[in-house]
Amino acid sequence: MMKLFLDTADVDEIRTAARWGVLDGVTTNPTLFAKVGGSDDDVLTEICRITPGLVSVEVVAEDVDGMLREGRRLAALAPNVVVKVPMSESGLETIARLAEEGIRTNCTLICSANQGLLAAKAGASLLSPFVGLLDDINEQGVEVVRDLAALVGTNVPRTEVLAASIRHPRHVTEVALAGAHIATVPLTILRLMAHHPLTDSGIAQFRRDWSAAHAGQGHDTDRDEVTTRRSHHVGD
Ligand code: E4P
Numbered sequence: 001m002m003k004l005f006l007d008t009a010d011v012d013e014i015r016t017a018a019r020w021g022v023l024d025g026v027t028t029n030p031t032l033f034a035k036v037g038g039s040d041d042d043v044l045t046e047i048c049r050i051t052p053g054l055v056s057v058e059v060v061a062e063d064v065d066g067m068l069r070e071g072r073r074l075a076a077l078a079p080n081v082v083v084k085v086p087m088s089e090s091g092l093e094t095i096a097r098l099a100e101e102g103i104r105t106n107c108t109l110i111c112s113a114n115q116g117l118l119a120a121k122a123g124a125s126l127l128s129p130f131v132g133l134l135d136d137i138n139e140q141g142v143e144v145v146r147d148l149a150a151l152v153g154t155n156v157p158r159t160e161v162l163a164a165s166i167r168h169p170r171h172v173t174e175v176a177l178a179g180a181h182i183a184t185v186p187l188t189i190l191r192l193m194a195h196h197p198l199t200d201s202g203i204a205q206f207r208r209d210w211s212a213a214h215a216g217q218g219h220d221t222d223r224d225e226v227t228t229r230r231s232h233h234v235g236d
Helices: 011-019 030-036 040-050 064-077 089-100 113-122 131-136 141-155 169-177 187-194 197-213 223-235
Strands: 003-007 025-027 055-058 081-086 105-110 126-129 160-163 182-185
Touching: 003 011, 003 187, 011 040, 011 187, 025 182, 030 040, 040 055, 040 064, 055 105, 064 081, 064 089, 081 089, 089 105, 089 113, 105 113, 113 126, 113 141, 126 141, 131 141, 131 169, 141 160, 141 169, 169 182, 169 187, 182 187
Parallel strands: 003 025, 003 182, 025 055, 055 081, 081 105, 105 126, 126 160, 160 182
Antiparallel strands: none
16 A cells, blocks of 8 residues: 655644654655744654654755765664755756665656656655646646556566645545655645544534433533443442
8 A cells, every 4th residue: 555654744633644644754855944944853863763764854965976975974863864865967966876875865856757767767765746836827736646656566576656845635546646756745634634523523413413312411412421321320
């Protein structure tokens, strides 16, 4: 089944998704770190501690030496760090060099199947096609995911397709059906996935019916409370 990552640098959001039992990993980016403030290293160490899987952290340098320095430092912070490297010529070189050193990378900002093909050949562990970003300019983000899943499935089994820039719950279903190994989503979308208006109104209706049926028994909707009261009554 497709894995679900949370796209955030907010530790409270990560704790929430972990409590729901649906969290497989986390992706961050410099914009997400800017939103939470604080020292990136402290926040990152805490994120890595509470996440039950991989945590992608992006380099901000532009040249190969700078990206290598940052990547090595980030990878040393925690065993589950994956170094996120933007797709570019220098990015490919960085991915290849880090792969030689045994450091996992996530090639980010992939906007075509060919870019993903190159990143996979360079040795990236994760390929991040940006679905919503492509849809924004009238392209088909899900189709890039589908092409990449077909390409890596047979040729580079060590590489996984991580659908990123997910903008709505329907995207999640679509990328899963297109063969993505992972989708990374903000908590807002995870919440939308958990709800349906008919489910929510059904729960409310059941609660109303239960309360009406037990009106006057000195309780609201708690079944255990009713059972406890009844057993006390029987023992009296
Ligand atoms: C993924 O790793 C990125 O952090 C993220 O999905 C970016 O998406 P956005 O550009 O739609 O915010």
